Amino acid sequence: MNKSANPFRPGAGHTPPYLAGREAEKRIFERLLRQEVVTENLVLSGLRGSGKTVLLDSLKHLAMEQGWLWTGTDINESASIDEANLATRLCADLAIKTSSIVVSEKQTLAPGFTSESRTLRQGLGFEALKSVFAETPGLPLDKLKAAVEFGWNALESSGSGIRGIIFAYDEAQNLSDHAEKDRFPLTLLLDAFQSMQRKGLPLMLALAGLPTLYPKLVDSRTYAERMFRSVFLESLSEPETRDAILKPIEGNDQITLGNETAGAIVRMSGGYPYFIQFICREVYDAFTIRLDKGRKGRVPVREIEEKLDSDFFSGRWSRATDRQRELLSVIASLEHCENEFGVSEIVEKSKEASVRPFSASNVSQMLTALAAQGLLYRNRFGKHTFAVPLFGAFIRRQAERV
Numbered sequence: 409m410n411k412s413a414n415p416f417r418p419g420a421g422h423t424p425p426y427l428a429g430r431e432a433e434k435r436i437f438e439r440l441l442r443q444e445v446v447t448e449n450l451v452l453s454g455l456r457g458s459g460k461t462v463l464l465d466s467l468k469h470l471a472m473e474q475g476w477l478w479t480g481t482d483i484n485e486s487a488s489i490d491e492a493n494l495a496t497r498l499c500a501d502l503a504i505k506t507s508s509i510v511v512s513e514k515q516t517l518a519p520g521f522t523s524e525s526r527t528l529r530q531g532l533g534f535e536a537l538k539s540v541f542a543e544t545p546g547l548p549l550d551k552l553k554a555a556v557e558f559g560w561n562a563l564e565s566s567g568s569g570i571r572g573i574i575f576a577y578d579e580a581q582n583l584s585d586h587a588e589k590d591r592f593p594l595t596l597l598l599d600a601f602q603s604m605q606r607k608g609l610p611l612m613l614a615l616a617g618l619p620t621l622y623p624k625l626v627d628s629r630t631y632a633e634r635m636f637r638s639v640f641l642e643s644l645s646e647p648e649t650r651d652a653i654l655k656p657i658e659g660n661d662q663i664t665l666g667n668e669t670a671g672a673i674v675r676m677s678g679g680y681p682y683f684i685q686f687i688c689r690e691v692y693d694a695f696t697i698r699l700d701k702g703r704k705g706r707v708p709v710r711e712i713e714e715k716l717d718s719d720f721f722s723g724r725w726s727r728a729t730d731r732q733r734e735l736l737s738v739i740a741s742l743e744h745c746e747n748e749f750g751v752s753e754i755v756e757k758s759k760e761a762s763v764r765p766f767s768a769s770n771v772s773q774m775l776t777a778l779a780a781q782g783l784l785y786r787n788r789f790g791k792h793t794f795a796v797p798l799f800g801a802f803i804r805r806q807a808e809r810v
C-alpha cells in the first residue's frame with residue numbers, strides 16, 4: 409500500500425484498518441459455535457456506528473473456520489412485510505448454499521448435428537426450495553420448516569462435513585409483526601428456528617441491529633429471552649481506542665501520532681468506532697499537509713467538530729421541530745444525558761432552563777415522537793437514550809453557536 413494513503417475508513421460497514429477490541433464478544437460467539445445442540449442464538453445490538461456490521465463480518469470468518477456455512481443479508485422493510493416475504497428471504501439465502509448440490513441428472517443430446525450426449529445437472533436452487541414450501545400443506549410455519557429442513561438434509565447428505573448453517577441478518581430492527589394487518593413475519597422467524605433447533609437441526613440465527621432489536625424480539629415471543637444471547641456493543645475502552653488509532657499507522661515512517669494526539673482523539677471520539685475512524689482520517693490528512701509544509705502536526709479540533717456536525721449530526725437535528733429542539737436542549741443539559749434519561753428529570757430540568765416549561769405528559773408524548781423519528785430510543789426499562797452517540801455534546805455545541 410502507498411504509505412501516504414490515508415488508512416482510516418469512516419463509513420457504514422467499511423472494514424477498519426485495525427479492528428480493535430471486541431474480544432469478549434468474539435469469545436461469546438465462539439462458545440455459541442461449540443453448542444452440540446443449538447439452543448442459543450446471537451443478537452448483536454448497539455448505537456449507530458458502534459461497529460455491528462464489521463463485527464458481524466469478522467464473526468463470519470470465525471464461523472467458517474469452524475466448519476459452519478454462513479448466509480444472510482441486510483433486512484429491509486420488504487422482507488418484513490408478511491410471512492411469504494420472509495420465507496422467500498430465507499429460501500433465497502439457503503439456496504445460495506444448496507444450489508451446487510445436484511438433485512437430478514439428465515442425459516440429453518448435445519446441440520447441433522451430433523450424436524454426442526451431455527449431462528444436464530440440476531442443483532437445489534431457489535425454485536426447488538420454494539416449491540417444497542408451496543407444496544407442503546399447512547400453515548406458513550410448517551411450509552417454511554419443510555423447505556429449510558429439506559435444504560439442510562441435502563447439504564448434510566452431500567457429505568461435505570458441514571457443522572451447520574448460520575443465518576445472519578443485519579439491520580434486523582427492521583423485522584416487525586403487523587398485528588393490525590394480521591401479518592407476523594417476525595414471529596414466524598422465531599417459531600421456525602425454535603422448532604427446528606428443538607428437533608436438533610444445527611441452524612443458528614445471528615441478528616444485528618439497533619438497540620430496539622432485542623426488546624422487539626422479546627415482545628414478539630417471550631421465549632426469545634432464552635433463545636438469544638444478547639450482546640450490546642459499547643464504545644471501545646481507552647486502550648482499545650488507542651489501538652484503533654495507532655495500529656494502522658505502525659511502521660508508517662511519514663506520520664507518527666504522539667501520546668498527546670492519541671489522547672485528544674480518545675477524548676473527542678468517546679471511543680465510538682465511527683468517530684474514531686472519522687477523526688483519525690481528518691487528523692491524518694491534516695498532519696500530512698502540515699508535514700508537507702515542514703510544520704509540526706496539530707489536531708484541528710474545531711474544524712473536525714464542525715465537519716462531524718455537518719456530516720453526521722445535522723441531518724438528524726434538522727428533522728426536529730423548534731419545540732423538539734428545546735426539549736432536546738434540556739435533555740442535553742442533564743449530566744447523564746449520554747446514558748439514559750426519564751420523564752421526571754427532564755420536567756425538573758426544564759424549570760431551570762430559559763424555555764417554556766414542559767409538563768410530564770408533554771415530555772412523554774414528545775419522547776415517543778422523537779423515538780419514531782429515530783433520534784431516541786426507549787429501552788426495556790422505560791427510559792430513553794439518544795440513538796446516536798455523543799448527541800448531547802453536539803446539541804450543546806449548537807446552543808453555543810446561536
Ligand SMILES: Nc1ncnc2c1ncn2[C@@H]1O[C@H](COP(=O)(O)OP(=O)(O)OP(=O)(O)O)[C@@H](O)[C@H]1O
Pocket residue numbers: 417418419420421422423424425426427428429430454455456457458459460461462463652681682683684685
Ligand atoms: N472495533 C473497531 N475498531 C476500529 N474501527 C471500527 C471498529 N468497529 C467499527 N469500526 C469502524 O466504525 C465504523 C462503523 O462501523 P459499522 O458500520 O460496523 O457500525 P454499525 O454499528 O454497523 O453502524 P450502523 O448502525 O450505522 O449500521 C466503520 O468505519 C468501521 O470501520
Ligand SMILES: [Mg+2]
Pocket residue numbers: 420421460461462578
Ligand atoms: Mg451496520
